[in-house]
Structure formats: C-alpha cells, structure tokens
Amino acid sequence: MNTPVKVDIWSDIACPWCFVGKRRFETAAAEFATTGGELEVEYHSFELSPDTPVDFDGTEVDFLVSHKGMPAAQVEQMLGQMTELAATEGLTYDFDALQHTNTVKAHELLHFAKSKDRQLDMSERLFAAYFEEGRHVGRVDDLADLAAEIGLDRDETLAALTSGEFLPAVTADKQQAIAYGISGVPFFVIDGRFGVSGAQDPSAIVDVLRKAADER
Amino acid sequence: MSHGPLEMTGADDAPTCVDGVCDLPAEIPPAGDEG
Numbered sequence: 001m002n003t004p005v006k007v008d009i010w011s012d013i014a015c016p017w018c019f020v021g022k023r024r025f026e027t028a029a030a031e032f033a034t035t036g037g038e039l040e041v042e043y044h045s046f047e048l049s050p051d052t053p054v055d056f057d058g059t060e061v062d063f064l065v066s067h068k069g070m071p072a073a074q075v076e077q078m079l080g081q082m083t084e085l086a087a088t089e090g091l092t093y094d095f096d097a098l099q100h101t102n103t104v105k106a107h108e109l110l111h112f113a114k115s116k117d118r119q120l121d122m123s124e125r126l127f128a129a130y131f132e133e134g135r136h137v138g139r140v141d142d143l144a145d146l147a148a149e150i151g152l153d154r155d156e157t158l159a160a161l162t163s164g165e166f167l168p169a170v171t172a173d174k175q176q177a178i179a180y181g182i183s184g185v186p187f188f189v190i191d192g193r194f195g196v197s198g199a200q201d202p203s204a205i206v207d208v209l210r211k212a213a214d215e216r
Numbered sequence: 217m218s219h220g221p222l223e224m225t226g227a228d229d230a231p232t233c234v235d236g237v238c239d240l241p242a243e244i245p246p247a248g249d250e251g
Binding site: 012014015016017018048049052063064067068070077078081082084085180181183184185186187189193194195196197198199200201204205207208211 | 221222223224225226227229230231232233234235236237238239240241
C-alpha cells in the first residue's frame, strides 16, 4: 500500500468542534501511521455563519443570543462545557477573548496556503489564533500577519486576499459540500467514498482509514 | 440526511456545529449534576 489514503475535511475556523475534531483526527492519523498507513489531508471551506459581519461588535455570547436567539444562560453553559471539553484535548479555549467575525477571508487564506503547500500549518495557526489567542481572523491585515507567522510572504498573502483570487476555490468547496449533503462540520470524506460526520473518537477514524486502505 | 454517494461510517451522534450553533459536549456533565 503505497498510495496515501485521501482525507478531505470540511470545517470552519469559527467551529469549536472542528478544532477538537482536528486533534482527534491527528490522534487517529498517528495511530494509523504506526501500522504503515499514509495519509494525504486537505481542508475544505464551510461557512457556518456567512452573514456575520467582519467587525462584529460583541462577544461570542452576544452573537449567539442576538443572531441565533439562544438564551444567554444556555449559551454561557454551552461555552463553559465546550471549554472544559477542549481542555481534555489539550486546547485552551478563551471565549472571553474570542473575536467573532466572518471567516470567508480565512478560508481564502487556507486556499492560498494550500497553493504554497502550507495548508495544514495555516489551519493550525488559524484555529489557535481564533480560539486560544483572541486574534482577529476576519481582516486581511490580521490574516496576513498570521500567514507571515508560519513563514508565508506577508505582502503576497495580502495581495491574494485583497484581490479575492482564492474566493472561487472557497465557493467550489461550499458547492461540493452541498453535493455531499454536508450540513454540519467537521465532516470527513475518506478516499471520496466514506463519510464521517462530527468530532468522532479517534478509534472510529482509525477504523474507516483502515477500511479504506484494505478495500483498495 | 443524504450524503450523496458517500457511505457513512462512525458514530451517528458525534458532535457538530450547524448554522452557527454547536452541539453540547456530551462527555462533560452539566453544572450542578455532580450531586
């Protein structure tokens, strides 16, 4: 078995389960590798809330209460539990510092990074910046800073984001998600054959990776 | 829910985010349930 198993992951930066699911997937990938398995991983764009303004004026609680109609007490309980759960995966979520924003430019950045073979590093940097560091991931200047932090050229990044060069790639990902019937994220597509929805336990991911490899 | 040509695997109830709202973590008991 020399051809890597292809894993296509639909996710949004503003998705707490997607960062948790990323960690669980990485655990599964490490287990798969111990038996000689090889993977090719690609992230795809999914916007959970495309109507969010870039400069949303408020907290995550404000957003969920005002835009989604959720009771404030329920939101605070949800975020508290999410923070505890994320900690079990080694993640330090900080919803008080989080700057809610539109993520379409962050998705364009992920496609730009893919063109430079740096998509996985960019994905990790964006998730950490958003959930752990209270960094803004909606403005092109802030995104160019984050790109530079992983070694991408800041000016080239800024030009790509400003021109919208990678917006068609974001749109294509969203259309493919619709074709697959994906309504929630994270969502994993294995070798274009198997679908796995949600932040699954690593064992479930390992099972489907082995199944995909064995059935070739 | 249809997933096009995909064969779905894994747990049916793994948590996701849909339309900006996310599932509650099932692994952590709600506050006040500790007894």
